[in-house]
Amino acid sequence: MKARVHITLKHGVLDPQGKAIGHALGSLGFEGVGDVRQGKVIELELAETDEARARAEVEQMCQKLLANTVIENYAIELQA
Amino acid sequence: MKARVHITLKHGVLDPQGKAIGHALGSLGFEGVGDVRQGKVIELELAETDEARARAEVEQMCQKLLANTVIENYAIELQA
Amino acid sequence: MSADPNTIRVTPNIAAEHGLTADEYAKILEIIGREPNLTELGIFSAMWNEHCSYKSSRVWLKTLPTTAPWVICGPGENAGVVDIGDGLAAVFKMESHNHPSFIEPHQGAATGVGGIMRDVFTMGARPVANLNVLRFGAPEHAKTRYLVGGVVSGIGSYGNCMGVPTVGGQTSFHASYNGNNLVNAMCVGIAPADRIFYAAAGAIGAPVVYVGSKTGRDGIHGASMASAEFNEDTEEKRPTVQVGDPFTEKLLLEACLELMATDSIIGIQDMGAAGLTCSSVEMADKGNVGMDLDLDAVPQREAGMSAYELMLSESQERMLMVLKPEAEAQARAIFEKWELDFAVVGRIIDTGRLVVSKDGKVQADLPVRPLSDEAPLYNRPWNETPQRPLIAAGDVPAPNSINDALLNLIGSADLSSRRWIFEQYDHLVMGRTVQRPGGDAAVIEVPDRPGKGLAVTTDCTPRYCQADPFEGGKQAVAETFRNLSAVGARPLATTDCLNFGNPERPDVMGTFVGAIKGLGEACKALDMPIVSGNVSLYNETNGKAVQPSPQIGAIGLIDDLDRTARIGFGGTQHTILMLGDGVGHLGASLYLREIAGREEGAPPPVDLAAERRHGDFVRGQIEAGKVTCCHDISDGGALVALAEMALASGIGASVAMPHENLPHHAFWFGEDQGRYIVAVEGDGADLQDAANRAGVPALVLGMTGGDALTVDGASPISLGTLRETFEGWLPRYMAGEPA
Amino acid sequence: MKAAIVVFPGTNREVDMKDAFERAGASAVMAWHGDAEVPDCDLIVLPGGFAYGDYLRCGAMAAHSPIMKDVVKKANAGQPVLGVCNGFQILIEARLLPGALLKNASLAFVCRDVHLRLDHAIKPLTGNLVEGDVIRVPVAHGDGNYFADVETLKRLEGEGRIAFRYVAGPGEAESRANPNGSTADIAGIVNEKGNVLGMMPHPEDATGPRQQSLDAVPLFAGIVEALS
């Protein structure tokens, strides 16, 4: 089973990378670009085949390591 | 219109971060974790409302700035 | 690549695709007495390409001076080794990563830094200082900004993570590098002088051990790529780029040094260009033995790798070692502690052959000796570079104002401050950086030897080498000698990185030959043997070569760090003197290029006897504690040097031409060699006396003080204006402003 | 006084730290991240570097090292803990200190001298520095941009827990004072009890006779005196 974890900065948390990208796009001549935010995706191969158990496990991984819940949100996607 | 760009390392390119995360999950006691890869997501707000034009524009942004096409692939998702 | 490339029959065409000429292929057939299979061909092509075999340069490299009583190990090993006293040795080398850095600047530069550090710690030394030489295309060129950004972040990311301070380097811009930037990385390490590790692997039956990262399909053919001229579709090819993992290398460093503190290693070799092939052949060759390799035991990152791929992969952060048989368990424990792969992948055998097996089958069986000894050797035809005319000072128009010319120069791409670069490098980690980037040579305190200093620098002036490779070659060495002398260091030895175009073109080969002759002469005269180095050829695009760039890295010793000099003025009301004099040489100068818009003329000649006399004199004065502020005069001439001294200290100066023998602009911006500016308390009379006795001209230029630079009584330039001009260019350029 | 300096895979300023404590007359031992316990000591130090390469998030993986359980336990029991640079990042990831350290606003690594003002003396960790003192010390980091939500910031301010702030040095432009974009120019904070200090700059590299500044000597001298 494969899991994909999307990690994004919480609303209200400054995003220096997103800001810099927005700025750079502007200087490259792209117009009409509003807010830009950068996040992470982590893709994991899991031995677990049961979806519910896999989800619970990845949830644990996020809580413990993958995300910093002080500043980040995460969302889990599973693919068989 | 909102765009979401997923940027992942090309197949076969070493991913030191993914490797270290996989290793750390192992030491935290998570079992059965295979390959781990880390990528980026960039979310953009666009003034453009026409889907085709928006896609073309984001495609340009990826080529020029967002992705390092030597080692990275990208995929674009649009949401109205 | 199909699962078993060895089923492909090798043809002369395939050999040609591997960069082997018809003659070279014929020689291979003769050596092995049959057709090679693809893996064997790959091994030959890797060993025989320019990068590994030095086939175009070897005959000339042999002419360089490489020995001195203090040289412990000269060229031929991973790095040069020099005795620095107190039981210690300095281990250092410079290497190019030009092509990879053009294709992927961040990763290319990062892996260049990783590679050179491995060369140094393979020999048992802990790296203590990194330097880097960067040559980019014209600032206006569309790709330059992107390359600068990527290369600098790449160098920083690797060195910073390793915890090795990056303390110096050189950066310049010129259109000849538009399609081929240069990235040369240098690393200096310190080891106990009696515990240096070499590649030779002698003992029959001893285990061959692979440690570090797993092998993937990284940079296969990277070594060949480094020797192939670029053309328009190179940017399309985009071969498998190597990604650096500095974290793994940091672990590898610590694990290797921990193992080296025990008595376990017979031979050790890092896997650099052409990975497992080069390292195994070199170890076997130097040990005069053979090697049996079992590729199934090699830790692999990807499934289904063939013998061909495993032998040629350039995955980073890997080492090959031959251990004493009884030491295996202890070694394994150390690498496991550092969470690194450790695998016995072979044995030393007595047949003199490299036998590579996989899946229970022999995949390659080649005699070791001819792979290196019978590598092709070319004495390429070369044309002497025509002499350019000398340009007399009077033939170069004066600027509208000396002040404006100075501001133009210090605000130009080549002379403005490199702060934007070196602030992205951790130049302080290890806590022993005594002189930071921004001066002449950087100085670090030798670990565990309080008060003892090691000075390091890199230099070369490609526009001189373009104008006259021989004088330019001399000048590159002389300027490192000067940078070291200016901080009071005794020059010890050098490393080189020779970046040139296509050696198959006699004009290019002529520049190479000229430069080597110049380097050799200067190294001899200044007693700075070349103990390691690297050659990078084919730096050209569409038949246009880069400026000849024989980059020199040098190290020197300071016995007492209380006796050293810095570039900043030490106080106000100090007398400023120029040591050395000149004719106001403006040929091939930055003044001529930036202000007069001309790239022509012969470069300043280097009088090596005067160079030595002047350098020895300044150093003597610094060692005697009489001079504590010194800067050598180089690009841009005396006035640029004075501006840099004022800015470094925040103390102004008032100076005037000491004689009227020359046009003012020739005096202030001439690039005559072998000169220094010093500032001393009092009226400088003692220093002048001493200089006279030593046969060194010493001219009083003026006094320090105030917060402006005043030249020949013209209107003062405030330090604020100077600083803004000097510090402004690079950050503004990198922020996207037009060059 | 004895300091225990924790070494993680990728730590690289442990020797700088050891030198600083030894110069101040203390002894220092290295502690390995994989051990279950910190050796007996008066002060636990998490030094600078790139633990686990700074991959994922700086300090994230190191915060889960076996030894960190013991560090957290001892910190909660009141033992003094000093985290510098990567050490500060690890303390944050271990939730011993609030907020987060984001990428520098410039997105680039920055190594240079900065000026720090001591806003709140917190004994013993700010040593003999006096409130209002300005010291020149280097920074060397890529992720030192301190961020906390408004409430946390208010609490830090109100409780006097912002120990160090970046300020402009003599003749230095205001715009250059803050090297990383930190909220409210925050360079170092303490926990509620005041026994855990995290800071981004490297005071340990401003204590040696051949380093460019000796301004952090009173900091180390004070810590050593207080804990001896």
Ligand SMILES: Nc1ncnc2c1ncn2[C@@H]1O[C@H](COP(=O)(O)OP(=O)(O)O)[C@@H](O)[C@H]1O
């Ligand atoms: N790429 C670089 N990395 C680090 N330091 C650099 C780099 N380029 C230049 N520098 C530093 O900037 C200063 C000025 O360089 P340069 O003008 O070449 O000095 P010099 O003429 O004395 O050799 C030196 O201290 C040098 O080490």
Ligand SMILES: [Mg+2]
């Ligand atoms: Mg110089």
